Amino acid sequence: EVKLLESGGGLVYPGGSMRLSCAASGFTFTDFYMxxxxxxxxxxxxxxxxxxxxxxxxxxxxxxxxxxxxxISRDNSQNMLYLQMNTLRAEDTATYYCARSVYYGSYVFxxxxxxxxxxxxx
Amino acid sequence: DVLMTQTPxxxxxxxxxxxxxxxxxxxxxxxxxxxxxxxxxxxxxxxxPQFLSYRVSNRFSGVPDRFSGSGSGTDFTLKISRVxxxxxxxxxxxxxxxxxxxxxxxxxxxxxx
Numbered sequence: 001e002v003k004l005l006e007s008g009g010g011l012v013y014p015g016g017s018m019r020l021s022c023a024a025s026g027f028t029f030t031d032f033y034m035x036x037x038x039x040x041x042x043x044x045x046x047x048x049x050x051x052x053x054x055x056x057x058x059x060x061x062x063x064x065x066x067x068x069x070x071x072i073s074r075d076n077s078q079n080m081l082y083l084q085m086n087t088l089r090a091e092d093t094a095t096y097y098c099a100r101s102v103y104y105g106s107y108v109f110x111x112x113x114x115x116x117x118x119x120x121x122x
Numbered sequence: 123d124v125l126m127t128q129t130p131x132x133x134x135x136x137x138x139x140x141x142x143x144x145x146x147x148x149x150x151x152x153x154x155x156x157x158x159x160x161x162x163x164x165x166x167x168x169x170x171p172q173f174l175s176y177r178v179s180n181r182f183s184g185v186p187d188r189f190s191g192s193g194s195g196t197d198f199t200l201k202i203s204r205v206x207x208x209x210x211x212x213x214x215x216x217x218x219x220x221x222x223x224x225x226x227x228x229x230x231x232x233x234x235x
Contacts, residue, residue: 044214045171047224063223097170104176106159106218112170 002026004098004113011119016088022081022098022113029079030054033101035109036072036083038094038118046094048072050101051081088120124148124220126227128213134235135205143230145198145215152195152219159218160198162191165229166211174213175200202232210234 008020024034035050049062051072060072071084081098095115101107125148135141151158160178163171173182178198179191188203202209215227 044226044228046226047222049222061222065223104180105155105157106153106177106221108159108161108173108176108216108218109163109171110173110182112172115170 002100002111004100004111006096006098006113006116009096009116009118011121012088013122014089014120016120017084017086018088018118020083020085020096020098020116020118022083024079024081024098024100027100029074030076033103033107034072034074034081035099035101036070036081037097037099037109037112038092039097039115040091040094045097048083050107085118088118090120092118093120094118123223124151124217124225126215126217126225128215128227128230130230131228132231132233134233136235137205137207139205140201140203141205141232143200143202143213143232145193145200145227147196147198147217149220150195151198151217158194160191160193161216161218162189162200163214163216163226164209164211165214166208169211171214205232 003025005023012018036048037045039045051060073082097112097115099109099112102110127146129144161176162174165171175191190201212229212231218224
């Protein structure tokens, strides 16, 4: 069974930093692209970025809306995915999900974690 | 970025009934490889989104055949037949043709009349 479990959320001051983690299990982690997606309360999800699989060199792609502030990384020995968020703003307040990608001609998100809340406020 | 719109915003339904949700994109979702990368998700109350279908009309594993997707170019529809209680929630379309970024529609809330 595919399981994704996020952790590390909470309250952070504007301008601060936070690192989210996602523990993956139930599949061969290195075979899959992994994503971070966020969702402000009552709004649609927003894709933040992904990190490719072993076959594609673990390279990253980002939404231009967060490029330069957010960094995605992975520890394949621990089956962990990370999201480093810097210079946080109030508008970054949201539930953050990690999600696995499956390839159907394009990479789409087949399994999502339960999410972790991040609140940016003074 | 490709802008996705969905109608209606809210969709009241009776159990056992049939509904259609519309999703439109600001530009054609036909990729240079000939495929159309339009996908659907359902977010049930208090849960994370779950994958329903990919490339317009292909159901993900375990999704019942009461769900059917159609459309082309910029106009797409998700039809749900014989609505059951577990079908209630917010439906999102997602495009991955023009990337980055992937973009979601704003959502359609399916609720009981």
